[in-house]
Amino acid sequence: MFHHLDSALRSLLISSMPAGTEISFDTPSPAWARHERTAPALNLFLHQIRDDAKVRLGSWIERRDGAGRLVAREQAPREYRSCYLLTAWATDIDQEHSLLGSALAILAAHETIQAPYLPEALASTGFPVTVAVANPALPCAGTDLWSALDIPPRAGVDLVITVAVVPSVITDLTPPARRIELGVAGTVPAPANAPASGPIDTQVREHVNSDARKLPSDGRAERPDSGSDGH
Template sequence: MIHEIDEALRRVLRGGALPEGTGEVVFETPTRDWAARRNTPTLNAYLYDIREDVDRRERGAYAERDARGVVVRRRQPPRWFRLSYLLTAWTARTEDEHRLLSGALACLLPHEFLPVETLPPVLKDLEVLVPMTVAVPPAESRSLADIWSALGGDLKPSLDVVITTPFPVTPVYDVAPPVTEGAAVSVRGRDGTPADSQPRMLRRTRNGGK
């Protein structure tokens, strides 16, 4: 699922910030050695954090229905995870990097959710929206400066892009087909004839009435 979200983000950036043929959209670790090898305009979305959004966790199984509304299987609800990307621009000139980063910001801001057409089939089948935030201040437990220090590189301007995606959970339980025909029950009397053909006896009351 993570690599499929990578591709969805790549499609969004390709659609506005960095069209095909004008540079690269990659998902590399931005170390100094990697940066030294850059020779083309690049947007790099480095996935630096993965954690579950526990507020979205659901309990119990839910039913999947076919076009007729018949329950065909039951599955566990998906678990939601926040994928945090450090989006940076890499060119030969700082001004060009700022221009490229500005283009990325303008491209991403209109989308509160990943566009449906960019989603992989497994997410389209779930029929859910995939939230995306851009440049929202990170939690206090995170420090972008610490990330750059760990990477051994110099601090650069960056956009914090967070995509909250469902992750399907197995197993999936198939449901037996519904019963469409009832069983006929025949009630017979003591002599073996059907009960409906037995003569009806009227019960008499104690005072002789009917």
């Protein structure tokens, strides 16, 4: 995914930057910074990625066929913020500031990256790839970054690109039930070789009639003899 973002940013910037400007995504190490350049360069250093949990797009999405049967499930897309530090590199500070200003103007004019700059792999998700430039509310590169990279500090622009990641569709689902068997309390279980209907009701009636024949003629059940003292 990130190489697709790099490709989109390169295509967008190179379309309007002065001819011959190089676009680099290398980590600006001391060796890279000391490299003798034959052309001015813009460096976009991807220094962190953040999950944008505040804009979660839901939980699970169910996919059903024409008959309403569940055929697939997928997690809702998740958005991630890719945080770049944009710096300019040239033979003198005036040229560096000119390059940085030109790049800032190009990026600020685009709230989203669209065709023809957007690779198909990102365009096919159906979600926008948004651009935020020097937004203080979003993650930024701290001043300690330069000491961590072991190079002198220089002017830079914080750039945050937000992109959606669409999880894979899950189609290995438990098959739907083909038959549901319900039991009724107090009924007589059917013999193993009995048909599915008819004889079960007959057996229940015969069982009830058999119990009824055991009752006295007045229809009341006999009470057990508790003794002659009446207690």
